[in-house]
Amino acid sequence: MILTITSLIRTFLSTEEIKQIEKTFFKLSNWANFSNNVSILTCDSLEELAQKTKVPSLPAWVIATNQGTCVFLLKPTHWPKKKEYSVTQICIHELTHVIINNAIQNCPLWLNEGLACFYANQISTIINNNTLTINPYNATYDNGLYSISGKTIWLLMKKYGEAFILNRIKSSSNIRTDDILGYNALNNLIK
Numbered sequence: 001m002i003l004t005i006t007s008l009i010r011t012f013l014s015t016e017e018i019k020q021i022e023k024t025f026f027k028l029s030n031w032a033n034f035s036n037n038v039s040i041l042t043c044d045s046l047e048e049l050a051q052k053t054k055v056p057s058l059p060a061w062v063i064a065t066n067q068g069t070c071v072f073l074l075k076p077t078h079w080p081k082k083k084e085y086s087v088t089q090i091c092i093h094e095l096t097h098v099i100i101n102n103a104i105q106n107c108p109l110w111l112n113e114g115l116a117c118f119y120a121n122q123i124s125t126i127i128n129n130n131t132l133t134i135n136p137y138n139a140t141y142d143n144g145l146y147s148i149s150g151k152t153i154w155l156l157m158k159k160y161g162e163a164f165i166l167n168r169i170k171s172s173s174n175i176r177t178d179d180i181l182g183y184n185a186l187n188n189l190i191k
Helices: 015-032 046-053 087-103 109-119 145-160 162-171 183-187
Strands: 003-005 038-043 064-067 070-074
Touching: 003 015, 015 087, 015 162, 038 046, 038 087, 046 064, 046 070, 064 087, 070 087, 087 109, 109 145, 145 162
Parallel strands: 003 038, 038 070
Antiparallel strands: 064 070
16 A cells, blocks of 8 residues: 655655654554555645535535545645644544545444544544533534544543454444444443
């Protein structure tokens, strides 16, 4: 498997950040038995991003997405002035989606987003306590999907350990009814 990061994206990354992206990519690829080549490509506009991913209309807040084995990233110079996350975090987030989308059939949205947030280290701002107020299966992009999903994964990893959770995801025949990852099980995390 090969991870290709275009030269334009590399100009926004240090050598250490590139190594961090590659390390996470290869770790998750090995876990998921994912052997496809993946490319991180840039787009000049949100319209181009939508066109390349064959999505008719993307919300204005989108700065990256994925399709198949490609990550499409809006050029960082075109990002909104207030950037919450780094180029490194966005690349890892989207690469995680590529691997999850190819490795897990019918992956619940919260699990896909939660793993992406967890591995991209986008949860540090949302981990202010050990409680959840909504089941992640009920979360939407409009009511805090990223923070709820990221926090759920963080709580599960904290309680059971990363290796256990990853093995559970991989071995579960039905995540939605799983004793740990299922809807009813996650109600126990809600305070």
